[in-house]
Amino acid sequence: MNFLPQLHELLRILNANIGEIKIMHKLPSHEHLQVYFERSDDLFGWFSPDDMLLYANARLRNLFNLSSRDQRKLSFAEIIRDCFNAQRGPLIETDCVDDWLQHAQTKRRSAPHRRFQLDTTDGRWYMVSETCDTAGYLFMHGVDITDLVDRTNDLTQEQRRLRRLANTDALTGVFNRRAFVTAIENHFEQVQRDPACLILIDIDHFKQINDDFGHPTGDQSLVRLTEIFSQHIRPGDTLARIGGDEFALFLRGATGKAALDVTARIRKALQKKPLHIEVADKKFDVCIRCSFGIAFSSTTADNFENLYSQADDALIEAKQKGRNQAVAQAESS
Numbered sequence: 001m002n003f004l005p006q007l008h009e010l011l012r013i014l015n016a017n018i019g020e021i022k023i024m025h026k027l028p029s030h031e032h033l034q035v036y037f038e039r040s041d042d043l044f045g046w047f048s049p050d051d052m053l054l055y056a057n058a059r060l061r062n063l064f065n066l067s068s069r070d071q072r073k074l075s076f077a078e079i080i081r082d083c084f085n086a087q088r089g090p091l092i093e094t095d096c097v098d099d100w101l102q103h104a105q106t107k108r109r110s111a112p113h114r115r116f117q118l119d120t121t122d123g124r125w126y127m128v129s130e131t132c133d134t135a136g137y138l139f140m141h142g143v144d145i146t147d148l149v150d151r152t153n154d155l156t157q158e159q160r161r162l163r164r165l166a167n168t169d170a171l172t173g174v175f176n177r178r179a180f181v182t183a184i185e186n187h188f189e190q191v192q193r194d195p196a197c198l199i200l201i202d203i204d205h206f207k208q209i210n211d212d213f214g215h216p217t218g219d220q221s222l223v224r225l226t227e228i229f230s231q232h233i234r235p236g237d238t239l240a241r242i243g244g245d246e247f248a249l250f251l252r253g254a255t256g257k258a259a260l261d262v263t264a265r266i267r268k269a270l271q272k273k274p275l276h277i278e279v280a281d282k283k284f285d286v287c288i289r290c291s292f293g294i295a296f297s298s299t300t301a302d303n304f305e306n307l308y309s310q311a312d313d314a315l316i317e318a319k320q321k322g323r324n325q326a327v328a329q330a331e332s333s
């Protein structure tokens, strides 16, 4: 297939259209172009207005599973069907190649110039550009961007991992204060329309537990306590460790009664039996009690800070009243 003269002519036209800014003073000869295209790592292809392949360089022939001695005149659709049947070339993730082709045809020649990313069955990625002239000839050029895509994917994963780390309490694996505040603040507008409540939880005399059993046992108690809290909330609720021995629960759609039920269930679970903690082959039975401060989004709290401060006041009251109890701010109607 020697279509290089036409390709050469296309480049000459392109060059002439550049106008005043002459980038190329002299066009490469057909022979030069042939060598450049054949040796290039890029994909080069040229299609007629009725979408017959006129020229494909070595790299594109390889992608399309075509031999250099192939004398057949093949249309874009035939090439894609052959690729699909041989599981080579463009990655076509559908059972029906004709649907894929129909979609591709609506895009091909839809603009004088367009660019898209193409992934292939061998796991490579290309940035492909297609340029059409007014007669409908289509010139395609693809650059291998596999390394770039791989590095972008690695960076995206790393970014996710770092975001998770930044939002997670390392000991218990639940949200930390920063993530909790951000999550609730982001939803506060909606929260104000729907009933919701904030419960602040502080362990009673946790210093004593550390002193009696040691810091590692204290740590494990915090982990076990987190599990108990998680068992008593619903999937849409938010649990966070917001300080050393302080936790917060945000219950969406919860009224005063529901919030008091949750705290009652948690207190009952803690009172039922001590936490069995194993640290360095030693077993400890640790009795944990907590105080709870509850505030409601339907009260005068018009932002998260107000709501937090009301829950904090309630928590202080629970501590002052003797601990191991829940105090709720009055819920407005």
Ligand SMILES: Nc1nc2c(ncn2[C@@H]2O[C@H](COP(=O)(O)OP(=O)(O)OP(=O)(O)O)[C@@H](O)[C@H]2O)c(=O)[nH]1
Pocket: 171, 202, 203, 204, 205, 206, 207, 208, 210, 214, 215, 216, 217, 218, 219, 222, 243, 244, 245, 319, 323
């Ligand atoms: N084991 C362990 N202890 C922690 C951690 N973070 C904070 N603490 C301890 O938690 C204790 C909190 O003590 P305080 O704030 O004085 O309160 P408390 O002893 O719980 O007493 P009240 O809150 O008044 O009932 C301190 O002794 C901290 O050292 C942690 O990550 N692990």
